[in-house]
Amino acid sequence: MSDATEKFDAAMSAWREWQEAPWGRLRYTIAEANLVRHFDEPADSPLRVLDLAGGDGGDALRLAARGHHVTIVDYTPAMLTTAAERADAAGLTDLIACVEADVNALPAEVADGEFDVVLCHSLLQYVDDVRHTLAASLAPLRSGGLFSAMAINRHSVPLTVAVREMDLAAAVAALDTDQARTQMFDSALTLRTAEEIARHLSDLGCQDLHHYGIRSVCDYITDDARKRDPAFYEDLERLELALTGRHPYMHTARLFQLVGRKLE
Structure with a gap:
């Protein structure tokens, strides 16, 4: 087991507490609302969804509850075990499949899956080569399929540090770095902006991108x-x-979400 996997496994209890806190609930509620507004009609038609780095099923369970078939990919066994347990408790076992794999080394049955929807949520801040990861994430998506990317918004960090920690010197320093660290998972982060990710997605054939902000005011x-x-x-x-899709609030929200379609 890798050091990264051990860190994520050890943080499971704290992670579940975070999910159930108001800020965690908002993260999932708003992401779901932003995504489903782009679903093709008819709304009751089941979709095949791939949830990359889907962890313990926070996004997947919500979509499965709507009747969609969701495949969760994650490299942390404890997260996948919890996802399966949560699916069973919710009576959604038939709609959720769990695959232990790295996003950048997907098994053939996933990579060639031609999914209707692909989620890449809360992953991009953990990777070094973000373009490579985005390309790998788009590969399993069918032409015309829906793609959703979410990550910590670099623009939010100086504001968060200033408002919540009252450390103005650290807020100034945060303006000029894309590096940070997550205490929960004890991991280094590379902070991105929606503008940066949108450029990569456009180059990789993702069109009609919509920019949303998640937790526009909660964290302040x-x-x-x-x-x-x-x-x-x-x-x-x-x-x-x-506020989620209203200018200018998405630019300073704690998280950004980009939703677009793969070129046909």
């Missing part, structure tokens, strides 16, 4: 306890959904 509200109040959370979610 320092009272985390207030976000756990159901009424406040309901208002926060409504605001986030209203």
